[in-house]
Amino acid sequence: MSEHAHPSDHPAYPVGLRLAGRRVVVIGGGQVAQRRLPALIAAGADIVLVSPSATPSVEAMAASGEIHWERRRYVEGDLADAWYVLVATADTDANERVSAEAERSRIWCVRSDDASAATAWTPATGRSEGLTVAVLTGRDPRRSAAVRDAIVEGLRDGTITARHQRTRTPGVALVGGGPGDPDLITVRGRRLLAEADVVIADRLGPRDLLDELPPHVEVIDAAKIPYGRFMAQEAINNALIEHAKAGKAVVRLKGGDPFVFGRGMEEVEALAAEGIPCTVVPGISSSISVPGAAGIPVTHRGVAHEFTVVSGHVAPDDERSLVDWAALAQLRGTLVILMGVDKIGAIARTLIAGGRAPHTPVALIQEGTTAAQRRVDATLATVADAVTTEEVRPPAVIVIGEVVAVGPEATRAHHRD
Structure with a gap:
């Protein structure tokens, strides 16, 4: 670092840490640790908690073997072999000593009490179907959280679209649309609708959702599928199969839940007989x-x-x-x-x-x-x-x-x- 530069003069460099199997030390077992630990556990980190006490939720993580708990105060040397450390206590002196050890050992250190003294910041993070959204705004965590929430909600409800660009496997999503109010469809169902090429909809499905679809999406009213010598249900099955085999992402939008008097299993069986994968998204039953x-x-x-x-x-x-x-x-x-x-x-x-x-x-x-x-x-x-x-x-x-x-x-x- 330049002798004239100060860390606060520069923006943080965003990076995703791959912590699976790597030692992470958390100092303090209170509310901050309770919020941060689940993400570290999900990342597969080898977590050591050092704290004389912990919240009931943190105790449960230790009891289940998700973390290792050292029931004592921090002592010099606790960061040995660590890749990352989270300091989350109300003891300023202890926090300073942990930070000093981390600095000497070149271990990235997050400080819950003093962001300016930390060598790393924790972004406001959210996830949606394989995407991780991480937002940093320096010393304004509430703004970070608000931006994160807006992006994740948009991804989930389809108002922000991020279509998969790689080749997709043809298939059908059998989506329960709920009882009628478009706000009562599941977030997963709404996201799949936003990614669909073809939507085959029942008359009892949430009709307002169809108006939100992009113009390239083909919307088919199941009640108007011509079925000639076929029964209506058989004609719907054939339409699902035809569009899926054409390489389209197909959503079968049904009212309520697909398996509550919705004949959903008949459609799943017809697709399975043709080797077409089908994802079932439950809906709120009327x-x-x-x-x-x-x-x-x-x-x-x-x-x-x-x-x-x-x-x-x-x-x-x-x-x-x-x-x-x-x-x-x-x-x-x-x-x-x-x-x-x-x-x-x-x-x-x-x-x-x-x-x-x-x-x-x-x-x-x-x-x-x-x-x-x-x-x-x-x-x-x-x-x-x-x-x-x-x-x-x-x-x-x-x-x-x-x-x-x-x-x-x-x-x-x-x-x-």
Whole structure:
């Protein structure tokens, strides 16, 4: 270093340390160490913690063997053979002595108490699907964190795109889009949408997300795929296979969760038979999210210890029904019915005949989580008439049980009735 230069006169030189198997010493076991240790553990470092005490979380890391804990104060020589040291104590004298040893041994040293006295700074770091984002702004850690958060969030929700430039393996991502509100798709699902070449979407998928896609993305409405001699599902399977074999990144966007009455496994099996890799991204199921959005907990302490999700697209007296409605009528918990608006009269009569009380509360939530959401309350005895008089239309989630009467929304619904 020039005799006239001072470290604070120059910006930090950014670098990524590969610490796997290399000795890292952490001095101090408090909150700072608790925040920094997970990243060092993830990097595969051989970590030695020197501290007479530690937070419960840090103790748990030592108990699980992720770090080695020396339960004592720092002494000269503790940095021997170290590649990197983190000083995280409130003892200024001890911090100075550790820094001095690190300087003599030419070991990069981070100081949590005095950044200007450190030889290394820890950037604000975030990760998203194989990318590491590290931001340094000198002595303004809050700004670093804010910039880091903005970049990582953008990568996750697709507002910042960083498409893979290397050759991609053709494949399909089976993405659960959630109950309807575009903000309720998972961050992974949103990122895969941003990277897609082709999106095959269900009508119950979050439609607003499609408007955000770049113009080069081909969007296909699954309901409008011509299927001629094929069944609709078979035609969708064939479309997925065709586009994947053409080398496209394909997203199959479905409402809710792909495996909750979504026929997702049929698509996975069809792709597997053709040797096409498929990634399944779970989605938030409308069976729990829509009741929650309407103020109904599907379980509640002292009210319901279980909930059952049932497809209502087949009437109870239909020979194709796989549901034991008599058994469901005997349950005391919550019953959530999907795709059952036009069959709810027959379902309610069957449940009452099986022993469920006619005055059992029922809520119908139409277009749940969207701007058009509305809730209609009734009982098992009155729900069939309520559907007609209130003109309830699919998609709607039906909740049956005492949890319907829990919470402030139930009170307001009662007053509206």
